[in-house]
Amino acid sequence: MASNLPSRISLLLDAVKRINTRVELASVLGTIMDAAKSIMDAEASSLMMLDPQSQELIITLPTGPVSAEISGLRIPPGKGFAGWVASRGEPLVVNDARNDPRFFGDLAKSSFRTRNLICVPLRNSQGHVTGVLQAVNRKDDGVFEENDIPLFSAFADQAAIAIEKSQLYQTSLEKERLEQQLLLAREIQVGFWPKQIPCYERVTLAGKSWPASQVGGDYYDVVPIDSRRCSLIVADVSGKGIPAAMIMAAVRGALRTQLDSQASMSEITAALNRMLVRDTPMGKFLTLFWSILDVETLELTYTNAGHNPAFVFSPATGAVGELSEGGPVLGVLPDLAFTSSKRILNPGDLLVMYTDGIVEAQNLAEEMYGNDRLLARFPEAAACDAQGALELIERDVNAFSAGAPQYDDATLIVAKIKG
Structure with missing residues (x-):
């Protein structure tokens, strides 16, 4: 050759x-x-x-x-x-x-x-x-x-x-497509967050979510139901990206549709669970804490579906109440019952709702921020309005985890009773 x-x-x-x-x-x-x-x-x-x-x-x-x-x-x-x-x-x-x-x-x-x-x-x-x-x-x-x-x-x-x-x-090309998908999912997620948080004579409210990646699985909402009632919602969807964003969309739509119905909080939560079991892929689930606050009587009705318990801090006594009544996570088993509970908030009380990204934030030594550090901030936070309290907790979490990667989304809702 x-x-x-x-x-x-x-x-x-x-x-x-x-x-x-x-x-x-x-x-x-x-x-x-x-x-x-x-x-x-x-x-x-x-x-x-x-x-x-x-x-x-x-x-x-x-x-x-x-x-x-x-x-x-x-x-x-x-x-x-x-x-x-x-x-x-x-x-x-x-x-x-x-x-x-x-x-x-x-x-x-x-x-x-x-x-x-x-x-x-x-x-x-x-x-x-x-x-x-x-x-x-x-x-x-x-x-x-x-x-x-x-x-x-x-x-x-x-x-x-x-x-x-x-x-x-x-x-x-794949990276570019993924970035486009994440950008779209981020836009969807941001669109879920409340554009304006209502103001009330006896209560100040604040909320914020900061995702660990371009788009995360946390969701929060502040929804006025009528002139005296407002719903406060925090949820954590398993997974990230567009699938998590679509589950958020379904949950947000279902909750907002039911808020002005005659159904009880327990019935709404059970119906939401059945919807998630029926319509979402196997292995996807959601933890949820949601409440309805009567801004005149200061009565808080809430249910907790496998989520981190919310805290109520009373500066008058220094006591911290843990709000855990409810049931298991949503989207796993279809026929579950959920309970709700009520609590009267007092002047000066601080209500803090959050996702696990707050207490599980890690520092460079791989230590978690934890509940104790969060609770230690409450006396100082209670001296602020809701926005000031949220910013104080956010600064403390960021200072603790400075320089360390953030592995999970972090979300806070704060309600401060005036007086």
Whole structure:
């Protein structure tokens, strides 16, 4: 084949030009395999990529009469000619395949038989073997020669560069799509938060959520029901991204629709649970604390569905009440009952509703902020209005966790009774 070297070099240069003008991985691989057969004048060719976990070779794209039969097959580490090349990083020419001790057998069950082959490693930009390129059965009963190796290796080097470039391109596209999805989910989530928090003669209110990632699973709402009643809602949806945002949308819509109904808080919560079990994927669930505050009588009606208990701090006595009455998390079991409870708030009382991102915030020593630190802030916070109290707690959590990654969303609702 030495006499055909100029034409084969021409084929190589043409193939390199074609694969370098393509970025879609499927197109790049197809061009590589067609060129491998042509350059080596072979009946068949195979591109096998190395699985980094199992170290198996996966026949990613074969060509030839048995391509459909062997596509996707896995070759154990070090087995066969391809496994030998991948494990040693060395090229190989074999012209009596069936009598070679490294022969792994014909992978196809058809009449196609391997007579001879040339196999070279594929290396990434760091020099690591990522797969092998193989040409099988030179046409017209020809044989492969050692002087075929430099040409085929040169093509394999160019092919490996094109594959890596294409994979990076695909990764960048996927990252861009994910960022767009997260941005959309973030816009959805922010749209759920109350645009304006109502003001009352006897009560000040404040709320805030800051997600750990671009979009999180926390949800809060402050919803005036009528002139004297206001609903305060904090929830934590399992998961993040668009799926969590869509569950938030369903919960928000269901709760807001039911708030002015004649149904009791327990009935509304049970109906919400049935909806989540019916309409959300297995494994998705929600914790929820929601309440209705009568801003004239200061009566608080609440239920807690598997959520962190809210706290009521009384500066007059220094006592802290824990609001935990309710039931389990929502979205797991369909036929659950939920209870509600009532509490009269007194002048000066501070109500704090939150998600676990507050008490589970970690510092650089991996210590959690915890309930004790939160409770220790209440006497000072109770001297402020609701917005001031929220900002005080937020500053303290941020100071505690400064420099450490935030692993979970954090949400607060604060109600301060004047007087």
